[in-house]
Amino acid sequence: QVQLVESGGGLVQAGASLRLSCAASRRTSSNYAMGWFRQAPGKEREFVAAISWSGFSTSYADSVKGRFTISRDNAKNTVYLQMNSLKPEDTAVYFCAARGGYRYAIDADEYHYWGQGTQVTVSS
Numbered sequence: 001q002v003q004l005v006e007s008g009g010g011l012v013q014a015g016a017s018l019r020l021s022c023a024a025s026r027r028t029s030s031n032y033a034m035g036w037f038r039q040a041p042g043k044e045r046e047f048v049a050a051i052s053w054s055g056f057s058t059s060y061a062d063s064v065k066g067r068f069t070i071s072r073d074n075a076k077n078t079v080y081l082q083m084n085s086l087k088p089e090d091t092a093v094y095f096c097a098a099r100g101g102y103r104y105a106i107d108a109d110e111y112h113y114w115g116q117g118t119q120v121t122v123s124s
Contacts, residue, residue, distance in 0.1 A: 002026055002098050002113040014088055016122070020081040021057060022061045022096030022115055026099030033104040034072060034079040036112060038092035038120075047083060048094070049102035064090075093117040 003025035012018060022034070035050035049070035050059045058070055069082040079096055097111035105111065 002032065004094050004098060004113055004115035006094065006115045006118040009094060009120045011123065012036050014086060014087055014122055016064070017082070017084045018086065018087050018120060020094055020096075020118060020120075021112070022079040023079075024077040024098065026077070031100055031102065033036065033101055034070075035099070035108075036070060036081045036094060036096045037097060037108055038078075038090075038094045039081045039117075040092040042059075043092075045108055047106045048107065050106060051079065052104050053102045057104065058104060066119045083120070086120075086124045088124045091120060091122050093119050112117060118119050 005023050008020040033052050034071040036048040037045050039045040039050050045087055047061050048064055049068055051070045051072055055072050067085045072079045095117045096115045097112045
């Protein structure tokens with residue numbers, strides 16, 4: 001079992017930056033790829049970014065490419081999502097997720113463990 005706890009969300013103005021963190025309860029450097037997803041009110045959960053277990057491979061949704069950066073520190077069992085140039089449409093609950101295996105996935109159904117989410121609100 002892997003428990004994930006997100007932090008770093010908040011209320012910011014458009015154009016601001018936030019860094020989300022996802023701390024894992026156990027060592028994730030072995031065999032766990034990680035992802036970030038988000039869900040806005042009335043919408044389905046959507047893929048944001050993902051990173052392989054090594055950190056060498058990443059993927060981003062088109063809507064955040066160039067603005068968001070996913071990274072991981074396996075020594076700290078933590079994954080980060082640096083969010084720059086935030087827009088009101090980025091407002092959502094952000095979830096981190098872990099899946100067994102070296103490769104990341106963009107399909108939420110392929111992730112086995114989920115955090116409780118952290119709210120990000122961007123005002124215009």
